[in-house]
Amino acid sequence: xxxxxxxxxxxxxxxxxxxxxxxxxxxxxxxxxxxxxxxxxxxxxxxxxxxxxxxxxxxxxxxxxxxxxxxxxxxxxxxxxxxxxxxxxxxxxxxxxxxxxxxxxxxxxxxxxxxxxxxxxxxxxxxxxxxxxxxxxxxxxxxxxxxxxxxxxxxxxxxxxxxxxxxxxxxxxxxxxxxxxxxxxxxxxxxxxxxxxxxxxxxxxxxxxxxxxxxxxxxxxxxxxxxxxxxxxxxxxxxxxxxxxxxxxxxxxxxxxxxxxxxxxxxxxxxxxxxxxxxxxxxxxxxxxxxxxxxxxxxxxxxxxxxxxxxxxxxxxxxxxxxx
Numbered sequence: 001x002x003x004x005x006x007x008x009x010x011x012x013x014x015x016x017x018x019x020x021x022x023x024x025x026x027x028x029x030x031x032x033x034x035x036x037x038x039x040x041x042x043x044x045x046x047x048x049x050x051x052x053x054x055x056x057x058x059x060x061x062x063x064x065x066x067x068x069x070x071x072x073x074x075x076x077x078x079x080x081x082x083x084x085x086x087x088x089x090x091x092x093x094x095x096x097x098x099x100x101x102x103x104x105x106x107x108x109x110x111x112x113x114x115x116x117x118x119x120x121x122x123x124x125x126x127x128x129x130x131x132x133x134x135x136x137x138x139x140x141x142x143x144x145x146x147x148x149x150x151x152x153x154x155x156x157x158x159x160x161x162x163x164x165x166x167x168x169x170x171x172x173x174x175x176x177x178x179x180x181x182x183x184x185x186x187x188x189x190x191x192x193x194x195x196x197x198x199x200x201x202x203x204x205x206x207x208x209x210x211x212x213x214x215x216x217x218x219x220x221x222x223x224x225x226x227x228x229x230x231x232x233x234x235x236x237x238x239x240x241x242x243x244x245x246x247x248x249x250x251x252x253x254x255x256x257x258x259x260x261x262x263x264x265x266x267x268x269x270x271x272x273x274x275x276x277x278x279x280x281x282x283x284x285x286x287x288x289x290x291x292x293x294x295x296x297x298x299x300x301x302x303x304x305x306x307x308x309x310x311x312x313x314x315x316x317x318x319x320x321x322x323x324x
Contacts, residue, residue, distance in 0.1 A: 011149055012048035013255055015140050019044065021248030023133060024276050028243050034125040038273040039066075039111040040133040041251070042195065042266035046108075047141045048150070049255060050264050057104040058155035059138045065102060065109035066134045069095050070127035073116035085184045087117045089177040092197060096169050099201075103157040107201045111194035111270065118194060119277070172201060175300050183293065190278070190286055191293030195270035196221070199294065202267070203301040211305065214298045216263050221294045223261075224254050224268040226287040228275035233283050247276055 020041055027035040043062070046054030057065075072094055076087050095113035102109075116126050144150040161169075176197055183192035199221070203211045210217050228250045235246040254272045258264050271290055278286055 008149060012140075012144055013252060015144070016041075016044040016048050017248050017251035019133070019136055019140070020251050020273060021244045023129075024247035024273075025242065025244030032123075032125055033277055034119075034121055034123050035129045036273070036277050037112075037115075037126070037130045037133050038195065038270045038277065039108045039115070039198075040130075040137060041254075041269035041273040042108050042111070042198070043134060043137050044251075045255075045258075045264065045269040046266040047137055048144070052151060053153050054264070054266055055104060055106045055108075056155060056158060057102075057106040059142070061102060061104050061155070062106055063131070063134055063138060065098070065104070065106055066112050067127065067131050068098065069109045069112035070116065070130040072098075073113040074121060074124070074127055076113075076117055077120055077122055083184075084117065084120065085177075085181045088114055088180045088184075088192070089173070091117045092176050092180075093173050096173055096201075100161045100165065100169055103160065104155075105158065105202075105205065107198045108266070108270070110201055111198045111267075114194040114197060118189065118192070168204065171304070172204065175297075176200065179293070179296060179300075183289075188289050188292060190274075190282070190289035191296070193271060193274055193290060193293060195267040195274060196290065196293045196297055198270070199265065199267040200297040200301060203298065204304075210263060210265055211301065213263060214302055216261050217265060217298055218291065218294050220257065220261050220263055220265055220268050221271055222287055222291040223257050224272045225275060225290040227253050227257060228272035229283045229286055232275055237280060237283075243276055247273065250275075 023036060023040065027033050043066075055062075073091050076091050076094075080087050080090060091113040092110060095110045099107065099109060112130055115121075141150060145152045180192040183189060199210070199217065202208055203217075205211070228246075231246045231250050231253065232243065235241045235249070236243050250272050251269070254269050258268065275283070275286055
């Protein structure tokens, strides 16, 4: 690869870093952390930093999914009574239903609904920021495709969900509810961080590369969370630099970790940016809570797969697999 081609190939990474750094900078400028939408890092990773889009979706479905789910999460906080874990469970359930009906594989929409519930957001700033940032990513992708830097990809809707797919979604909801309940009761709230629930949902896709490398998934999410916390601590706490600088540097750092491990997993980027939303005193425990949560969720999805293989039937997949 020539020098010019290498420089051109870095443009999507620079665009993602500038957008995410700008998002954190805007939150600092306006003293409103609800502007920070961590899942935008996952959308950027899956739309700009991979050779082809990470999900079967298009710009219209992506924007609509984020907008509807962000408003849904806010409405649950404002009008649904009950404990936080129950609200999070309801948000995941309703977003999962929309996910199935959308006939896309765009799982980050789940996080858009659950995050405001976890944070108990009560302001319209959150859905507005989510929509604006998502539109910015989609616009950037369209420009880069037009310039020939990224390749376009046609969108074909997934088949309509069958009974097995619906049952699988219900089982995922029950397992996620159990994890959310345990995490909040044990005061390990970040073990149920929304990007982890997105990763858990994506594990269930038969074609997902991540499901074949559970140890790599766990390591990736832990290192990305740890990297973001270290950068925020060193640059913002110790050196008193602006958080936008740390966020800007976090994007290439996370991309480097993904390349090193050999696994492009968009939720890992969202986990890293979530580190800029948590209280300063939680920086030292955040990576370990992420480690705890992703380990449990990965084990649950792996256990489900093994049970399905032993029964020689994998719900949602028409192929039968021999027991190994």
